[in-house]
Amino acid sequence: MNLQPVKFKLTPWKEVISGIIGYFPGKMVILEKFWQKMEFQFSFPQGERDSRHDTKNLPQRLKRFGIYPREARVYNETNKEWTGGKMTLLTKRQRDILALLIKEEEYVTVKQIAARFGIAERTVRYDLRWIECWLRENGSGLLKTAGCAGTIDRSAQDFDAERFREALNDIHHRALSAAERRFTILLYLFLEPEAITLRQIAERLNVCKNTVVSDMDAVDGQLAQAGLRLERKIHYGFSLAGAETAIRGFYIRTVLDGLARNLISEAHLLVWLKAASPGQLSAIIDEVESELRVEYSDSAKKELYISLLVAAHRVLNGRLLPDGPEDGEREDGYRQLDRLYDTWAAGHRIAMPRGELAYIRQIFRGAKLANDRNDIGDPAASDAETMLLCQQMIDDARCYLGLDLQNDLELVHGLRTHLKIAVHRLRHNLSVSNPLTDQVKFQMPFFFEMSKKIIAKYEGRIGAAVPDDETAYIAMYFGAAFERSLCSGFMPTALVVCGGGVATSGLLITRLKVMLPEIKLIGPVPAEKIAATLAGTAVDFIIATAPVKGLGKEVVRVNPLLENDDLTRIKTLIFRNSSRKQLQYLSDRNLREAEERWELGELIPREALNLNVECKNWQQAIRCCGQPLLEQGAITEQYVEAMIKAVLDYGPYMVIIPEIALAHAAPEKGVRRECLSLITLRQPLQFGEKNKEWVRIVIVFGARNHQPEQLHRLVKILEQPGNIERIKEAAAHDQIMRLSNR
Structure with missing residues (x-):
């Protein structure tokens, strides 16, 4: 359906609620609230246009009131121009609903969608009308039956679900949320070779200038936290200011965060960065791994990949790093990196100065390792420094945990390897990103706070402040060592109650020991002996094959053959009981006043x-x-x-x-x-x-x-x-x- 905007009379009241009104088949009127305003737009099916309405000068009149329609032209990031006609934009919720319809090949009911997204059924029907418009514009439609939301029309010979998913990921095809707009603005500031104006940003995002002004204040705050600033020049626009290494580090973190939050897809990122032959960059990373005899973590590979693209784009825009002193003798792997990356860049007509190659080497030296098969890396003096730092931090942890972890070789080797890379990254102002930071703060608060206090003692020696992302990594090492050290004391004890014969009980015990070797088992005993067993033995919960009274203990009933659901419920109890024992231990360590009483x-x-x-x-x-x-x-x-x-x-x-x-x-x-x-x-x-x-x-x-x-x-x-x-x-x-x- 082609939606054609038409003119209407605006009321003279300043308090007027502006909005979008769309006329759809069946004479349906729709109101959509945006940015504490309502944007009005009349739209008619083809052949039903009312001659009384005139579209002349409508866009200019609407923009005076900060009103923009939810139909937009497509801005081609490659050619830097607007292409095609108008298209319907979808909000994030509408895109999520459409993604569900693409995934589910069967009919989906309005009630199911409402329950899935926690919204009213009336809201679902409203969203489906926008989705239907979008589908028709993209050569498909929505098949509906009575009582059902419907399913996507897949009858066309050229129907391609992947093409729809790609279109949904394109930033310029969306009615962007505030987070999406601000992420996109950051990309514009980074990628544009020159300054960019408010008007240019507003037109590309299909919003009014006032919205962009509000977003720019938030963007300015994000940049300030990274030690960067936003320069504003009248008649010239906005541009970034700050150290080039800081700018790159901030944008590498921003892009990785955007990919993790689905604010942009990797395919569209490559278009924005004008990246050609991206597979060659992955091959470069693989070859450096082989030369250095190391294995980078998956997250590190993605970061290295983005870093190579970002460096090439900045060089292409004339944003160069200064040539510094040579970093001494380079390992064969890093010489190979220089050669491969320089060859890739030359193939794309990008001349890589010496300072750029040195920057890329620093990025690779700071990449997180999944496995290090040798000692290639920093000189021996630096290795001795990190070994001393590792030992001192483990000694500090003993004061908090009451445990000597110096003999935990897994902790010593893992923390030493991590600190060697972490210190390098911090001293060279390289970005640090940890996708588990919030989860560590939430689930391991004691270890996070302990690690924060320990690492703060050594920030002067490191020469840089340690961010929360790095602290969370260290907390994970100490948390794992703590669990290894006291795992036998924290693992729960389960009483197995089985009323079957020897064969049944023997099979159950055997499967429990094989599938859950960490748990301590008592039994099997018949139901009538539960009370006597609990009286003489400390038990955390009961595993039973028939209904029993737990006498104050949690009971999980299982099939003697142990199905997947049974294992899941037992693992939940294991986690809960071991976590409770850890909390009790740490509470005892934290509260020194053994004789104090409180209410x-x-x-x-x-x-x-x-x-x-x-x-x-x-x-x-x-x-x-x-x-x-x-x-x-x-x-x-x-x-x-x-x-x-x-x-x-x-x-x-x-x-x-x-x-x-x-x-x-x-x-x-x-x-x-x-x-x-x-x-x-x-x-x-x-x-x-x-x-x-x-x-x-x-x-x-x-x-x-x-x-x-x-x-x-x-x-x-x-x-x-x-x-x-x-x-x-x-x-x-x-x-x-x-x-x-x-």
């Missing part, structure tokens, strides 16, 4: 403790629990949303004590002071979107660092026999405020 009322004020709260879902439960802390000003609304996002991203990992959710997020997400709140639920709720866990108690805690002392104290109270049940059953505050760690 629940000292940790959680009465106004932050609510009993028998009625909540519809786990999201509402987190919000209800966090509300008193919001009112006190201890946390921000951003922190509450970050806690919910953490559950969506990482699952119910905070349920490490049965039926208790310890909800939290990273301190920088909005913690103003250390705080605790608690609610009990009238009815249990399942937490998480997958691998759901039943919860009766929700605790929200916030800490200015990643070592919340109040939480450690609360854990000691919960450890006391009977305290958790008393909290669950409490009907009044006075029944639990005096609960203590004694």
